[in-house]
Amino acid sequence: xxxxxxxxxxxxxxxxxxxxxxxxxxxxxxxxxxxxxxxxxxxxxxxxxxxxxxxxxxxxxxxxxxxxxxxxxxxxxxxxxxxxxxxxxxxxxxxxxxxxxxxxxxxxxxxxxxxxxxxxxxxxxxxxxxxxxxxxxxxxxxxxxxxxxxxxxxxxxxxxxxxxxxxxxxxxxxxxxxxxxxxxxxxxxxxxxxxxxxxxxxxxxxxxxxxxxxxxxxxxxxxxxxxxxxxxxxxxxxxxxxxxxxxxxxxxxxxx
Amino acid sequence: xxxxxxxxxxxxxxxxxxxxxxxxxxxxxxxxxxxxxxxxxxxxxxxxxxxxxxxxxxxxxxxxxxxxxxxxxxxxxxxxxxxxxxxxxxxxxxxxxxxxxxxxxxxxxxxxxxxxxxxxxxxxxxxxxxxxxxxxxxxxxxxxxxxxxxxxxxxxxxxxxxxxxxxxxxxxxxxxxxxxxxxxxxxxxxxxxxxxxxxxxxxxxxxxxxxxxxxxxxxxxxxxxxxxxxxxxxxxxxxxxxxxxxxxxxxxxxxxxxxxxxxxxxxxxxxxxxxxxxxxxxxxxxxxxxxxxxxxxxxxxxxxxxxxxxxxxxxxxxxxxxxxxxxxxxxxxxxxxxxxxxxxxxxxxxxxxxxxxxxxxxxxxxxxxxxxx
Amino acid sequence: xxxxxxxxxxxxxxxxxxxxxxxxxxxxxxxxxxxxxxxxxxxxxxxxxxxxxxxxxxxxxxxxxxxxxxxxxxxxxxxxxxxxxxxxxxxxxxxxxxxxxxxxxxxxxxxxxxxxxxxxxxxxxxxxxxxxxxxxxxxxxxxxxxxxxxxxxxxxxxxxxxxxxxxxxxxxxxxxxxxxxxxxxxxxxxxxxxxxxxxxxxxxxxxxxxxxxxxxxxxxxxxxxxxxxxxxxxxxxxxxxxxxxxxxxxxxxxxxxxxxxxxxxxxxxxxxxxxxxxxxxxxxxx
Ligand SMILES: Nc1ncnc2c1ncn2[C@@H]1O[C@H](COP(=O)(O)OP(=O)(O)OP(=O)(O)O)[C@@H](O)[C@H]1O
Ligand SMILES: [Mg+2]
Numbered sequence: 001x002x003x004x005x006x007x008x009x010x011x012x013x014x015x016x017x018x019x020x021x022x023x024x025x026x027x028x029x030x031x032x033x034x035x036x037x038x039x040x041x042x043x044x045x046x047x048x049x050x051x052x053x054x055x056x057x058x059x060x061x062x063x064x065x066x067x068x069x070x071x072x073x074x075x076x077x078x079x080x081x082x083x084x085x086x087x088x089x090x091x092x093x094x095x096x097x098x099x100x101x102x103x104x105x106x107x108x109x110x111x112x113x114x115x116x117x118x119x120x121x122x123x124x125x126x127x128x129x130x131x132x133x134x135x136x137x138x139x140x141x142x143x144x145x146x147x148x149x150x151x152x153x154x155x156x157x158x159x160x161x162x163x164x165x166x167x168x169x170x171x172x173x174x175x176x177x178x179x180x181x182x183x184x185x186x187x188x189x190x191x192x193x194x195x196x197x198x199x200x201x202x203x204x205x206x207x208x209x210x211x212x213x214x215x216x217x218x219x220x221x222x223x224x225x226x227x228x229x230x231x232x233x234x235x236x237x238x239x240x241x242x243x244x245x246x247x248x249x250x251x252x253x254x255x256x
Numbered sequence: 257x258x259x260x261x262x263x264x265x266x267x268x269x270x271x272x273x274x275x276x277x278x279x280x281x282x283x284x285x286x287x288x289x290x291x292x293x294x295x296x297x298x299x300x301x302x303x304x305x306x307x308x309x310x311x312x313x314x315x316x317x318x319x320x321x322x323x324x325x326x327x328x329x330x331x332x333x334x335x336x337x338x339x340x341x342x343x344x345x346x347x348x349x350x351x352x353x354x355x356x357x358x359x360x361x362x363x364x365x366x367x368x369x370x371x372x373x374x375x376x377x378x379x380x381x382x383x384x385x386x387x388x389x390x391x392x393x394x395x396x397x398x399x400x401x402x403x404x405x406x407x408x409x410x411x412x413x414x415x416x417x418x419x420x421x422x423x424x425x426x427x428x429x430x431x432x433x434x435x436x437x438x439x440x441x442x443x444x445x446x447x448x449x450x451x452x453x454x455x456x457x458x459x460x461x462x463x464x465x466x467x468x469x470x471x472x473x474x475x476x477x478x479x480x481x482x483x484x485x486x487x488x489x490x491x492x493x494x495x496x497x498x499x500x501x502x503x504x505x506x507x508x509x510x511x512x513x514x515x516x517x518x519x520x521x522x523x524x525x526x527x528x529x530x531x532x533x534x535x536x537x538x539x540x541x542x543x544x545x546x547x548x549x550x551x552x553x554x555x556x557x558x559x560x561x562x563x564x565x566x567x568x569x570x571x572x573x574x575x576x577x578x579x580x581x582x583x584x585x586x587x588x589x590x591x592x593x594x595x596x597x598x599x600x601x602x603x604x605x606x607x608x609x610x611x612x613x614x615x616x617x618x619x620x621x622x623x624x625x626x627x628x629x
Numbered sequence: 630x631x632x633x634x635x636x637x638x639x640x641x642x643x644x645x646x647x648x649x650x651x652x653x654x655x656x657x658x659x660x661x662x663x664x665x666x667x668x669x670x671x672x673x674x675x676x677x678x679x680x681x682x683x684x685x686x687x688x689x690x691x692x693x694x695x696x697x698x699x700x701x702x703x704x705x706x707x708x709x710x711x712x713x714x715x716x717x718x719x720x721x722x723x724x725x726x727x728x729x730x731x732x733x734x735x736x737x738x739x740x741x742x743x744x745x746x747x748x749x750x751x752x753x754x755x756x757x758x759x760x761x762x763x764x765x766x767x768x769x770x771x772x773x774x775x776x777x778x779x780x781x782x783x784x785x786x787x788x789x790x791x792x793x794x795x796x797x798x799x800x801x802x803x804x805x806x807x808x809x810x811x812x813x814x815x816x817x818x819x820x821x822x823x824x825x826x827x828x829x830x831x832x833x834x835x836x837x838x839x840x841x842x843x844x845x846x847x848x849x850x851x852x853x854x855x856x857x858x859x860x861x862x863x864x865x866x867x868x869x870x871x872x873x874x875x876x877x878x879x880x881x882x883x884x885x886x887x888x889x890x891x892x893x894x895x896x897x898x899x900x901x902x903x904x905x906x907x908x909x910x911x912x913x914x915x
Contacts, residue, residue, distance in 0.1 A: 006720035013717050013793075014735060020750035020790070021742070023760060027753060080646045087639055091647075098650045101658070104843075105895060106851040108868045109888045112875050113657030116664060116885070136653045169638040190741075197743040199854055200868075204875065214745055221749045222857055225756060233746035244741040248734060311813055331816040344814035348832045357828070358818035409818065 021237060028230035045231035052228070055216065062196055062213035065127065069134035070191035076135065077142025077191075078184055082176060084143070085150045103140040110137060111204040118205060125207030133205045134195045141194065142187035149183035150176075182254035189247040193240050259286040262445050263308070263413060268317035270303055270469075277303050278469040280317065285413075285447065290439055292448045292456040295466035296492065301449045304466075305415045308447065309338045321412065332361070336413035337406035341421060343398045345390040351377070351401050352386040358409045376408035379438065396427045400434075407438065413445045421451065432459055453493050457481060465489050481540075487617055490538050497544065497581050499537040501613075506531050513537060513613075516577055518555055525613040536614040541584035543610040546571060546596065547603040554605035557581065559596045571596070573604050665885035683886035692870065696887075699866045702781060703849035706788040710796035710845050711838065713789070718800035718837070722807070733801070736794050744791050748858050751787055752778065755859070779861030787855040792848060796841040803837030839902040847895050867891055 028046070032039025049055060080099075084092065102110065114136070118129045199214045206215060217233075220226050263285040270278040277300045285291055293301045306312045308319065310331035319327045326334055337358070345354050355376055359369045377383050380400035390398055399419060406414055419435075420428045436459055439446050450456050456463050457477040465472040465480065465488075472492075473485040484490035490498070504519065505512040506529055512521045515537055529535070547554050560580075561572035573581045581604050596602055666679050686692065721732055739747065754760045755777040762774040777783055807830065815825040853868035867887060874884030 006716075006723060009716060010720050010724070010732070013713060014732075017736075017739060017790075017793070020747060020754055021739075023753055024746065024750040076645065076649060079642045083639070083642045083646060087643070089643060095646065095650060098654045102654055104899065106847045106868075106891055108851040108853065108871055109661070109892055110657075112871060112884060112888055113661045114653070115875060116660045116881065117653070117657040120660065132653060136649075139649075167638075168636060172638065193741050197741075197745075199745050200851070203853075203872070214743065217743075217745050217749075218854060218857075221745065221752070225752065229746075229749055230753075233743065233749060236743045236746055240742045241738060244734075244738060309813075309817055311816075330821075331813070332819045332821050338814070338817045340810050340814055342808075342810060344808065344810040346811060346814070346829060346833075357815070357820075361819035361824060405818070 024230055025234045025237065028227070028234040030227070030230075045227045046235075048228050049231050049235075054211070055228075055232075058211045058213045058216040061127075061210055065130055065134065065212060066192045066195040069131055069138060069195040070188045072131070073135040073138035073142050073191045074184055074188040077139050077187060078146050078180065080139070081143045081146035081150060081180075082172065085147060099140040099143055102137060103144075107137070107198075107200040111201040114201070115204040125205060126210040129205045129207070130202060130210065130212070133201050134191075134198065137198070137201060138191035138194050141190050145187040145190065146180050146183045149180050182250045185250045186247040189243045189250075193243050196236070197240070259288060261285070262287040262289075262322060264320045266318045266320070268304075268307065268319065269315050270300075270307060270312065271315050276469055278307070278314070281469070281471060283464065283471065283474070285445060287412075288443050288445055290436070290446045290448065290459060290461045292450060292460035292463045293466060294450065294453065294456045294463055294493070295472075297451070299466045300469040301466060302417055303469075305338070305417050305447065305449060308413070309336065309415055310334050335411055336415060337409055337411040339402050339406050339414065339416040339419045341417045341419065343390075343402040345398055345401055345405070347390055349389075350386065351382065351388050351390065351393070354390065354401055355405045355408050358405065362409070372408055373404075376404040379407075379441075380404045380434075395423055396431060399423065399431060403435070403438065407442060407444065410442075411444060413447065414439075416446060416448045418449050418451065420455070428455075435459070457493075465492065467492075483612060484538070484614070487536065487614060490536075490612075490614065495541050495582050495584075497539045497541065499539070499579070501535050501537045503529055503531055503533050503535060516555065516575075516579075518553070520611075522611055522613070523609065525615075527613075527615045529615075534616050536616065538612040538614055539606050539610070541570065541582040542568075543606045544581060544583035544585075545605050545607060546573065546583050546585065547605055549601040549603055551603045551605070554603035555581075557602060557604055559598055559600050559602055562596070562598065573602060575604065661885045661888055664881050665889050667882050669880045669882050680882075683882045686883055687886055687890060692887075695865050695870055696867060696890075698864070699850050699868075699870075702785055702788070702864065702866070703846050706785050706792065706849045707796075707842055707846045709785065709789050710793050711841065714793060714796035714800050714841060715834075715838070718797050718804050721797070721801050722804035733798075736797060739791075740794055744852075745854060745858075747791065748787050748855055751783075751790060752858055755783055755786070778859060779864075781860070781864050784856050784860035784864045784866075787859045788849045788852065791852065791855065792845045795844040795848070799840035799844065800834065800837045803834045807833055836902065836905045839898070839905055843895070843898040843902060846898065847891065850891060 029041050029043070030038055031042035031044065080095075083089070084096065111133075114129075114133045117123075118125060118132075123129050123132070197214065199218055202212060202215055203218070206212060213232075213236075217229060220229055261284045263283075265281055265283045268278055268281040268283075269276070281304070293304060295301055303312065307314050310326075310329055310333075313328060317327075318325055321335070346357065349357070352373055355373045356369050359372060364372075374383065374386070377386055380403055382397060382400055382404065385393060385397065385401075390401065393401065399422075402419070416435075420431050423431060432455060435446075438444075448456075448460065457480070460477055462474060463477055463480045464474045467488055473480060473489045475483075475485075480489060480493055484493065487498075490496050499515045501513040501515040503511055504514050506524070509524055510521055511524050511529060512519055513535060525535075545554075546559075549556070555575050557573040557575040559571055560574045563570045565584075568584045568586055571583045571585075573583060575581060583604065665683055666681070668678060668680055668682070687696070721729060724732060752759070756762070757774045757776065757778065759778075761777065762771075765771045766774065811829055811833070812825055815829045820828065850866050851868035851871075853866055853872045856864050856866055856869055867890075871884045871887050871891075874880045874887065
């Protein structure tokens with residue numbers, strides 16, 4: 001078969017994936033009043049964004065939530081991965097199964113189940129409920145990232161450490177932790193991004209007192225088109241891209 | 257051999273991104289022959305098989321099968337089959353369906369397929385395994401399915417690329433015998449690739465030694481081993497002691513060679529020789545004899561290693577000029593002289609007439625002598 | 630017990646992990662299952678008696694129509710993703726290995742970027758006075774603007790756009806595992822391209838197809854914001870129904886029943902996937 005045909009096809013699909021994003025970014029600098037015709041370059045929308053107090057508040061809320069959710073899920077996820085990797089215990093399969101369910105089940109199911117729980121138990125909807133929910137859906141991704149790292153690692157190293165007199169905890173700290181460090185960083189970045197981008201779960205478990213960015217965007221884009229959203233979307237894109245590049249770079253570098 | 261030629265390769269060449277992998281190769285393969293391609297890694301063995309099977313098209317030259325040019329024929333239309341190195345059994349099909357696949361592609365009637373598949377499986381002694389999936393079989397069994405799948409099509413030629421390399425030593429021996437038996441019974445021509453010289457020498461009718469895409473030598477295993485055509489073959493096949501020698505006297509029938517001061521008279525070789533020239537004297541370990549230190553001929557040296565190998569006793573002897581000599585002698589418990597200790601001085605000689613001479617390559621003097629001079 | 634004291638670290642870790650998962654995964658899921666059998670109550674959300682009413686309501690023509698329409702749109706989405714993704718994954722697996730890494734990276738970039746924002750970007754393109762319409766009109770290909778937004782097509786385009794990578798990645802992984810030797814063996818045994826595709830390539834890539842379907846079909850029924858932004862009020866997904874029931878109509882039991890149906894559908898797909906993997910004799914692990 002000719003060589004160029006598959007390549008042309010790949011190129012076509014990538015174009016289709018990236019054109020909308022590119023358009024969004026270009027139009028975030030558009031000064032045209034009539035919407036979609038190019039009317040010159042402007043920073044106007046970015047300025048509007050940064051002077052909008054409610055928007056800024058939502059941004060800080062989102063960032064704080066993402067940082068805390070990523071940190072907590074990395075911590076718990078790393079411990080879970082270690083436990084799954086190192087220990088034999090009853091119910092290991094069940095534990096894996098639950099993580100699998102979280103990852104595979106439609107987000108909306110997770111969302112309503114958490115909402116039901118919070119309302120029944122009486123958790124105030126707001127920062128705390130969002131945190132619990134975000135940590136829960138980030139968890140399996142961190143576990144998988146760390147497990148992947150652990151599985152490609154010499155089994156005899158922990159044994160050697162124990163043999164040389166390290167306690168279980170010391171061994172984990174001095175041998176395993178350095179090994180999984182890149183995976184932890186990558187997992188943290190993934191969790192951070194997932195949290196920052198989540199709409200479905202947050203729609204259900206957030207409360208009026210704690211507005212976060214995706215929900216604010218959501219309420220803006222439901223009705224009509226808002227040029228500020230172009231600017232905000234572009235910023236988020238660049239930010240996510242940086243995160244992704246960073247995490248891939250960390251993972252790649254650690255492989256050598 | 258005077259058999260009819262089945263496959264003939266003329267001036268076959270193949271390059272990958274400018275790098276020559278096969279260089280104007282000529283080879284005739286006779287009908288019913290077991291021919292082995294032997295050579296170091298990367299010398300182009302797999303590439304040659306892939307050209308024969310049709311997975312690659314040569315850059316130059318022709319491939320003729322029974323006089324018909326098949327150079328550009330796609331693989332599915334060539335009347336020859338391949339046994340892949342890692343078997344390449346279809347994991348989603350049973351053993352039976354794997355073997356039946358090729359016949360289905362020929363659109364054979366159901367009854368015939370059934371019968372032929374069962375015959376083929378019986379032949380490789382896997383009759384009861386027909387309903388299993390490949391992953392439920394051991395390595396050796398998978399190997400036999402791969403063979404059955406190829407031979408059930410009754411190809412004129414079977415290509416086998418290191419088919420035994422994934423098996424352990426014992427299974428390998430069994431499969432070698434099995435393959436040889438199959439080849440005799442079916443009368444199919446085998447083109448076999450292996451890294452294992454012992455395997456090549458013991459199984460083949462003919463061995464083709466390749467290096468960097470060029471044929472170094474083709475011949476029976478005995479010719480290859482005892483009368484290597486050049487230094488590469490001599491060094492690549494089997495263990496070899498190479499001594500640099502200088503021709504001192506050249507007669508009609510015989511010549512005298514000085515090997516580091518030790519003079520021997522031997523038969524005149526096939527290549528042109530003249531007095532004063534250098535030659536390589538090639539001796540296999542089993543040609544070497546280890547003598548008492550006070551023997552009247554041979555090189556003086558010291559035993560530095562002895563390895564008992566069951567039927568033979570292998571020694572490494574350090575000669576006075578620093579060369580190491582490998583000797584392999586048949587074990588004889590009753591021979592008291594046989595029992596040398598490590599470090600003991602001995603003399604080393606060889607059986608009259610068992611030496612093999614090779615001309616110097618590049619026309620220079622042997623390296624060792626050049627260093628001494 | 631004694632063991633727990635001797636290995637405080639191990640015990641602590643397991644305790645933490647178990648507590649989290651039991652409290653935030655198992656308990657809420659059981660709660661939803663329970664809720665789907667209870668009766669609606671305006672004050673406390675849920676009340677007795679136990680009933681099958683909610684499941685019966687799913688069959689109410691009004692909802693049934695929404696569900697079927699949602700299923701229809703999700704199926705078309707999945708099909709389109711498969712039709713685009715299958716050749717794409719194949720082509721991707723044939724690219725030189727070092728370049729594959731970069732291409733896969735480009736494929737997962739969208740996964741890391743805000744899906745709301747990307748859906749919104751589509752709106753920019755498809756609006757009545759959006760880029761596609763203005764472009765086409767300037768080229769003189771159409772006279773008046775096409776109506777693209779707020780149609781079924783717009784929802785499907787949005788879903789495909791968001792979910793395509795999830796179809797491609799599992800497909801790519803099966804194509805990447807598909808050993809060339811097997812294709813060569815098939816040719817060697819006399820099968821041409823077409824028959825090799827039918828007898829070898831399709832069966833061996835089936836698990837990837839199923840995994841892709843699983844990752845696309847169900848989310849395609851749950852992503853409520855896509856119809857909200859692109860589809861108008863007539864092209865709802867199951868996700869929209871569930872959201873309305875929970876957040877607006879406050880009918881939890883009914884919303885829960887709808888969610889359970891979605892979960893059951895997922896379980897069914899998972900089961901089929903496992904089955905197909907077992908057929909290939911691979912050990913399916915988490
Ligand atoms: N598709 C290809 N593209 C580029 N180079 C190739 C390709 N196939 C083979 N080569 C090169 O051609 C040379 C010969 O390869 P080939 O596989 O024939 O060696 P071989 O004799 O079978 O070696 P081995 O004993 O290791 O199997 C090697 O240098 C290899 O790198
Ligand atoms: Mg090879």
